[in-house]
Amino acid sequence: MSEHPETLLTFPCRFPIKVMGPAGRGLESVVVEIVSRHVADVDETAVSVRESRGGKWIAVTLTIEAQSKPQLDAIYQELSAHELVAWAL
Template sequence: MGKAEPGFEAMVVELISRHAPGITETAVNSRSSKGGKWISVTVTLRAESKAQLDAIYLDLSAHEKVVMAL
């Protein structure tokens, strides 16, 4: 989740694609907050290992534009 700014969704997908190549458009879902200030991006994928999930989480949570990663 982060501020609803142009390119936020693409940035999230790019970060995740480093660890899980081949993410399709159907695997990505975005939702804006009621006031439109925030956006949540959900990427559905089949993880190959806990290490892969940890790497994705670390990259997302380390990025300055990501406010929250779950």
Template sequence: MSDTPPQADTLFEFPCAFPIKIMGLADNALAQTVLEVVLSHAPDFDGATMEMRASSGGKYVSLTCTINATSRPQLDALYQELSSHPLVKVVL
């Protein structure tokens, strides 16, 4: 019988502050869409803390949202939903 905890497959100790970087097309709807998705998975996220940075050419934008992550399944679901959005190109 193993003495390893059930969450041993992760490098994180939950809950923890977890930054998520989302890169996508510079579209007015991107920030609002990302905020809605993040809030659906992390209701305590403060949208005022979202950081936005435009690419040098202005075609793309990166958003950083630091959430209070509570579990690996929460992060997996959030990454999946963000990655599947048509305006989002990369989620790190």
């Protein structure tokens, strides 16, 4: 075992993916579509959406059962590359 583990997470685990982007442009469905390519059973009821105070932005949170760090890395890489995603945490 290395002195500096690659991650502090123990897999599998519940993991919230948080994404922010412009409101009214279909970001919620984009997030579900991208995550579905990497996660077998995406629970669409596990999606929450919050609008910014001014209504210009939305924050989408989707909690998944993460299986590995490479899986999370692939999800974040694809989300970050999408034009509607301002940031992903």
